[in-house]
Amino acid sequence: MARSLRYVDPVLRVQSQITDRDCVLLDWLAEHGVLTSVQIAQALFPSLDYAQERLRSLVGLRVLERFRPSRVGGGSFPYHYVLAQLGLEVIAAQRGEHLERGYRDRARRRRWQLTNRANLAHLVGVNGFFTALAGHARIRPGCELARWWSARQCQQMGAFAGEDADVAERTYIPKSRPDGHGIWIEDDSQIPFLLEYDTGTERPISRLVDKIDGYEDFARVAGRVWPVLFWLPGPVRERHLHEELTDAGVRYPVVTATHGAGNPADAVWWLHRRPGRRLRLAELGGQNLIAVVR
Known part of the structure; x- marks a missing residue:
């Protein structure tokens, strides 16, 4: 009598073949969409060759x-990676999430x-900022990217509410829409920040200045x-932005x-309204901010 074949759940099978570093990557792709x-x-591996070898394995595991993507004028960009359907299922299992009806077509x-x-390059640029950190x-040693939020996370109601927040803060939807939010830790410094990634296509530059009203409201x-x-x-665009900020009398800390x-x-x-040298990210807090908001 022929023996029956035992079914092995694909998620359980692949979970035994992925590492903790793989799980970090899958989690990032689940939240941020695409990475090159x-x-x-840069973010996770000691070398590009080592990363490419592991990425080929993860593609092989499905x-x-x-x-x-192709470049205008010829050539192509580096490979861009996204979650496959099995990757989405692995992440859902790790998070204890219920997959909605029709999930098999989600990837x-x-x-x-x-x-x-149309703005794939913008998304990749935003993600590159955080992977560089x-x-x-x-x-x-002593450095950590303790938080990396996507634009979607930043736009949720009450996203930035603290544990002791009042009703107004818990129901607040930010008027400005940052491209990301992070918390950078370096030694004894902890710097929360909001990111605006500019490709230079938003003209006139005064539109960038107009966004500050929303951050003041926040x-x-x-x-x-x-x-x-x-x-x-x-x-050049950086210098022009500072000129516009000065003309508008902006006192909110813009860097x-x-x-x-x-x-x-x-x-x-370059911290607006602060003369002198350029600052490290870890220096964008404390007395440096107090000096420019007064």
Whole structure:
């Protein structure tokens, strides 16, 4: 008599083959959508070759899928990675989440939305900002990216409410929509911040200044003044933004740096209305903020 084949649940099977580092990556992709091979290597691996080898294995396990956008004028970008259907199921199992009806088509729909979105480059740029911080923390003792929130998380009602928040704070929906929110820890410094990632396509530049009204409203409701970090495409746009901020009389703490300046943890930040050298991310708090909001 032929022996019956024993069914093995695909999620249980693959869980025995993924590492803690793989789980971090899957969790990031579940929340932030897409990461490139270069970003993943910087944040989680000792080298690009090592990262690419593991990523090929995860694609082979069918927890990840990848695509490679073409560049205008020829060539292509690095591979972009998203969760495959099995990856979504693994994350749901780890979080104890119930998969809604029709979930088996969720990964395909999610990938279509990501690959066809007009602002894919913007999303990848935002995620690259945070993976650069994660990569810095990976090799620097005393540093940690303690929080990385997506734009979606930031826009939820009461997202920033503390444990002792009142009704107004718990029901508050931010008027400005940051591209991300993080908490950076370096030694004894803990810096919460709100990120505005600028590609240079939002013109006139006064539209960037107009966003500050929403952050002032957030500070009023939440009782917290967190610096707004503008990550800009170049020094000319950065200088023009500071000129516009001055003309508008902005006193809220606005900080700027450019995409090519270096790692966002380093001394690349120009705090508006503060003369002198550029600051490290860990310095964007305490007396430096107090000096510019007075």
